[in-house]
Amino acid sequence: MGLIERIVSKAIGKNVSAGEIVVVNIDAVYAQDGTAPLVIDVVEKELELRKKIAAERAYFFIDHSSPAPHVAAATVHKEMRRFAKEYGVKLFDVGYGISHQVVVEDGLVRPGMIVVGADSHTPTIGAIGVYATGVGSTDAAIAMMFGVLWLKIPETVKVTLTGSLPKGVMSKDIALNIIGNVKTDGMLGKAVEFRGDTLKELSIDSRMTLTNMCTEMSAESAIIPVDNVTRNWLAERGYNVYREVDWEKEDGYVDEIVIDVSKLEPLVAAPPDVDNVKSVAEVDGVEVDQVFIGSCTNGRLEDIEIAARILHGRRVKEGVRCIVSPASRKVYLEALRRGYIDVLANAGCIIAPPTCGPCVGAHMGLLAAGEVAVATTNRNFPGRMGHRDSKVYLSSPAVAAATAIEGRIADPRKYLL
Numbered sequence: 001m002g003l004i005e006r007i008v009s010k011a012i013g014k015n016v017s018a019g020e021i022v023v024v025n026i027d028a029v030y031a032q033d034g035t036a037p038l039v040i041d042v043v044e045k046e047l048e049l050r051k052k053i054a055a056e057r058a059y060f061f062i063d064h065s066s067p068a069p070h071v072a073a074a075t076v077h078k079e080m081r082r083f084a085k086e087y088g089v090k091l092f093d094v095g096y097g098i099s100h101q102v103v104v105e106d107g108l109v110r111p112g113m114i115v116v117g118a119d120s121h122t123p124t125i126g127a128i129g130v131y132a133t134g135v136g137s138t139d140a141a142i143a144m145m146f147g148v149l150w151l152k153i154p155e156t157v158k159v160t161l162t163g164s165l166p167k168g169v170m171s172k173d174i175a176l177n178i179i180g181n182v183k184t185d186g187m188l189g190k191a192v193e194f195r196g197d198t199l200k201e202l203s204i205d206s207r208m209t210l211t212n213m214c215t216e217m218s219a220e221s222a223i224i225p226v227d228n229v230t231r232n233w234l235a236e237r238g239y240n241v242y243r244e245v246d247w248e249k250e251d252g253y254v255d256e257i258v259i260d261v262s263k264l265e266p267l268v269a270a271p272p273d274v275d276n277v278k279s280v281a282e283v284d285g286v287e288v289d290q291v292f293i294g295s296c297t298n299g300r301l302e303d304i305e306i307a308a309r310i311l312h313g314r315r316v317k318e319g320v321r322c323i324v325s326p327a328s329r330k331v332y333l334e335a336l337r338r339g340y341i342d343v344l345a346n347a348g349c350i351i352a353p354p355t356c357g358p359c360v361g362a363h364m365g366l367l368a369a370g371e372v373a374v375a376t377t378n379r380n381f382p383g384r385m386g387h388r389d390s391k392v393y394l395s396s397p398a399v400a401a402a403t404a405i406e407g408r409i410a411d412p413r414k415y416l417l
């Protein structure tokens with residue numbers, strides 16, 4: 001049994017295995033302003049009107065078009081606030097943060113839980129040992145109304161990480177390396193379980209980048225076992241493990257990939273696909289109009305810290321827009337307290353509020369036709385950040401910061417000596 005099978009078996013009190021369809025109690029369910037309108041419709045129009053949401057822990061996030069860039073978004077937000085109040089859903093309003101970041105840092109999801117979110121990057125929260133998967137709005141509505149949902153238990157692929165990351169190479173580069181190899185459909189219908197010595201060196205921030213990117217390999221879920229890094233992180237925040245399983249046992253995989261991360265170099269995913277992975281050396285010199293540092297992939301404290309270290313005492317290249325959006329208000333406040341925001345603003349960065357905005361081409365930094373961006377996000381499809389004829393290269397925050405300085409895709413290692 002892989003970790004996910006162990007979590008579900010423990011939750012329902014009998015052994016399950018991959019391929020089985022089970023009905024489980026959902027420990028937390030959330031939706032955001034892209035998917036909540038349909039959740040609201042399903043609850044109010046399709047299902048019998050109930051005034052109370054059954055799931056104990058149902059959350060709404062206004063994070064995508066946030067703050068509202070147009071009247072249509074403002075109307076969606078207003079509707080979400082009305083529904084949340086009427087039905088007892090906890091709402092995280094404009095500026096609070098991106099769903100996947102907030103549920104983890106606020107302790108709304110805890111190791112061993114079974115969680116669904118009406119957003120494809122819900123597996124991000126598997127970084128702390130949660131079995132999490134993205135669902136459609138209808139499923140999210142069912143989970144909110146009844147507190148249960150059917151899930152098909154995925155088969156698990158083990159990804160073993162060995163060795164230490166070289167300076168200037170980040171967990172984003174590990175994720176890009178994997179996706180370059182397995183391609184965008186490489187984990188279709190599967191769950192990814194990360195293992196190996198490298199994990200000891202990866203913070204929860206770094207781990208969340210890894211699990212986040214598994215969605216781009218078409219994984220149903222991604223999970224990292226609870227270890228000392230997780231336990232220390234939980235203890236510092238007064239959180240605990242919700243459901244203990246044997247986190248250490250390595251068993252039940254359909255396949256294994258082994259990566260020696262000490263051999264990795266800074267990478268990018270070149271347009272038009274996330275699996276079009278190249279080394280920075282191969283695209284060195286590609287000129288950019290915009291850099292975006294943020295999102296549920298790389299908008300955490302560690303990401304802002306490395307950007308600040310690289311940009312400290314330097315300037316964003318004239319003519320380049322460098323937008324930085326912390327993934328949550330907590331990240332923003334801590335980055336302020338530590339002086340990172342000061343460094344970045346002084347270097348010429350534009351500090352945006354916590355929002356998905358630029359990542360999903362909603363607002364706060366769209367690209368015009370022909371423009372090129374480097375972004376720390378997870379998708380680079382045509383039109384993702386603006387005009388269909390704009391281009392997005394995905395990278396780590398270190399590559400993004402070095403690129404902001406030079407105005408062309410640049411290797412961060414020379415700034416980290």
Ligand SMILES: CC(C)[C@H](C(=O)O)[C@@H](O)C(=O)O
Nearest residue numbers: 034035064118119120121360
């Ligand atoms: C808008 C939403 C449905 C979407 C998702 O689920 O992934 C978004 O968050 C994204 O990253 O493209």
Ligand code: SF4
Nearest residue numbers: 121295296356359360
């Ligand atoms: S930051 Fe981007 S990838 Fe993450 S939830 Fe928002 S739109 Fe989706």
